Amino acid sequence: MQIVRGREELAQALGELRNSGTIALVPTMGALHRGHMELVAEAHRRADHVVASIFVNPKQFGQGEDFGRYPRQEELDYRMLKAAQVALTWVPQVTDMYPDGFATTVSVAGVSDRWEGEARPGHFDGVATVVAKLLVSLLPDLAVFGQKDFQQLAVIRRLVADLSLPVAVVGVPTVREKDGLALSSRNAYLSPDERARAVALPQALQLAREAILGGEPVADTLQRGRDKLAGVGFGQIDYFALVECETLEPITEPRGAMRLIAAAQIGTTRLIDNLAV
Numbered sequence: 077m078q079i080v081r082g083r084e085e086l087a088q089a090l091g092e093l094r095n096s097g098t099i100a101l102v103p104t105m106g107a108l109h110r111g112h113m114e115l116v117a118e119a120h121r122r123a124d125h126v127v128a129s130i131f132v133n134p135k136q137f138g139q140g141e142d143f144g145r146y147p148r149q150e151e152l153d154y155r156m157l158k159a160a161q162v163a164l165t166w167v168p169q170v171t172d173m174y175p176d177g178f179a180t181t182v183s184v185a186g187v188s189d190r191w192e193g194e195a196r197p198g199h200f201d202g203v204a205t206v207v208a209k210l211l212v213s214l215l216p217d218l219a220v221f222g223q224k225d226f227q228q229l230a231v232i233r234r235l236v237a238d239l240s241l242p243v244a245v246v247g248v249p250t251v252r253e254k255d256g257l258a259l260s261s262r263n264a265y266l267s268p269d270e271r272a273r274a275v276a277l278p279q280a281l282q283l284a285r286e287a288i289l290g291g292e293p294v295a296d297t298l299q300r301g302r303d304k305l306a307g308v309g310f311g312q313i314d315y316f317a318l319v320e321c322e323t324l325e326p327i328t329e330p331r332g333a334m335r336l337i338a339a340a341q342i343g344t345t346r347l348i349d350n351l352a353v
């Protein structure tokens with residue numbers, strides 16, 4: 077596996093890969109786990125070569141968020157990517173992504189507005205800007221993202237469609253621990269006690285899914301979900317909602333393809349999860 081940082085090296089390595097087949101990109105912020113590796117596996121199923129990127133993107137963290145303490149484990153990440161037959165990992169520097177004078181923001185209206193967008197102002201502008209840069213810099217045939225970040229995936233699909241980027245976007249189902257907790261680099265922040273209680277998040281989503289499919293009123297079901305989280309000691313619950321899959325607009329009467337989405341804080345750790353209904 078080639079690990080490249082600079083643009084010249086990148087152009088050369090990419091040119092060689094492009095000459096011998098299709099390329100799938102897996103963008104990450106590092107601190108890799110089995111969820112990321114499932115994206116790599118899906119990338120292998122769909123393309124000849126897999127390229128990964130590791131970039132902890134400062135623009136998608138708000139003031140007072142965890143940019144400074146976000147887990148970093150580059151050597152281990154490289155070993156995992158190499159073992160998974162990744163051909164090339166790009167590790168751009170912040171000054172390369174955002175050189176002095178950088179003044180452009182990519183902003184996806186509508187689908188970015190609610191939920192994560194409301195709880196984390198500016199977050200999706202940061203995501204859309206960096207993903208646009210990664211896609212334009214690497215021009216892969218396809219790019220693979222996790223459904224774990226469901227709204228992010230919807231934002232990226234909108235971005236790619238609106239800018240007519242010649243890249244197929246692939247979403248991969250969430251990889252979970254045995255007890256149902258979605259894998260996340262941020263799970264490393266949880267104390268053993270918080271980890272034990274965190275499982276209430278996927279459980280609450282499952283219960284809500286069954287209730288909605290069983291015909292129970294949506295508003296009551298969502299309130300029960302919030303109550304369950306509060307009951308096990310989650311602090312701030314940013315949202316626990318039923319939404320339309322593409323637009324992320326809230327749904328009050330079940331119809332079509334729906335998603336339950338939730339974000340809540342346990343201790344100092346903010347967890348997000350979602351479930352298809």
Ligand code: AMP
Binds near residue numbers: 105112
């Ligand atoms: P991150 O490094 O957290 O920015 O995530 C990089 C990519 O991995 C994103 O597309 C995430 O949605 C995806 N991802 C993170 N956790 C999981 C998971 N548990 N299952 C599947 N994909 C995931």
